[in-house]
Amino acid sequence: MSNTSKQFNFDQAVIWVTGASSGIGAAFAIEAARRGARLALSSRGVEQLETVRKDCIAAGAGPEDVLVLPLDLEDETAMPAAVDRVRDHFGRIDLLLNNAGMSQRSLCLDTDMSVYHKIIKVDLLGQIALTKQVLPLMVEQGSGTLAVTSSVAGKVGSPMRTAYCAAKHGVMGFFDALRVETAHLGLNVTTIVPGSIRTPVAHNALTGSGKPTGVADPAIEAGMPVDDCARVIADGFAGGIEEINVGTGPEMQLLEMKRQDPTATFRLLESWTAELFKGNTPHLNQ
Known part of the structure; x- marks a missing residue:
């Protein structure tokens, strides 16, 4: 089946990125700006968003083409006004x-x-x-990509990440x-499946006590x-790929292994975990 109808044209498209203050979100926003997109940038960190905004402008976006829109995903009551702000500024969300x-x-x-x-509330x-808030607008437009x-970890269970895996498996299903x-x-709906990417995600990860x-x-x-x-993610959108796997580490091999032989995947991950702990049960919140 052809992917033609699902290909995404970045030129003048309106793209709203959450988690845009750092990591994958910031890098994707800058790459999208380089490809001609107009952008709404959201996260809780206003100062960081302003920095990303400047980077997007340096990549080719016009000053009016990048909207900084602080948003906390734990606050569902703020979402309708945020959607209205993006729509009022750009006229649509692509x-x-x-x-x-x-x-x-x-x-x-x-x-x-x-x-x-x-973690489940945020992730x-x-x-x-937020998707439910944007969905009616895209239905009205008759087009859009969610x-x-x-x-x-949304495809394969990983040790030390039971909450994270639960949330990421959940978004894949939804x-x-x-x-x-x-x-x-x-x-169109696109799911992105990153492996190990050099971002601050580990520094910001929560321990068992929540710190x-x-x-x-x-x-x-x-x-x-x-x-x-x-760039891989942007190319995936442009090519109409509906599930974009991105990464170069050994964890990427687990995606196909889990499909082909779940039992072998379980045993492999158990052996990796045993090697990691070497017979000891760490208590990270002590």
Whole structure:
């Protein structure tokens, strides 16, 4: 089946990116600006968003083509006004990239339920709530792309990430179902599945007590440069790819392995985890 109807043209398209203050969101926004897009940038960090705005302008966007729109995805009541602001400024929304989120580094045994509530509220329910606010506008337009940044952890269970995996598996299920519901309305849905990408995600990940780890993750530090990741994602949109896998590390092989042989995948991950802990059960919140 041809992907022609799902190909995305960046030139003058209105793209709203959440989690745009750093990492994949910031890099994608700059890459989109380089390709001629107009941008709404959202996150909680206003100063960081202003920096990304300047980078987008330096990449070719006009000053009026980049809107800074602070938004906390835990505050669903703020979303209708945010949608109105983007629509009033640009007149339409062609692509919503739900990219905001946080990760986790703690064993289930050591993780307070408040951490599960927070990560699922931000990484899953926040994406659903904002998408539901934008969806009627795209239906009215008769076009648009709804996208989400999931993770390899949204396809494969990974140790120290039970909350994160729950949320990322959840967004994959929601957006896959949304795709089949909205295709006949002229809408497109894209899921992005990154592996290890060099971003601050590990530093900002929550421990079992809910505090940020503040430390690097060797796999993340050795991962794909974030600018390369942004180009792969942008090329995926342009090519009409509905599930964009992006990364260069060994974790990417787990995607196909999980499909072909789930049992072998479970045993492999168990062996990796045993090697990581070497028989000890760490309690990261102590």
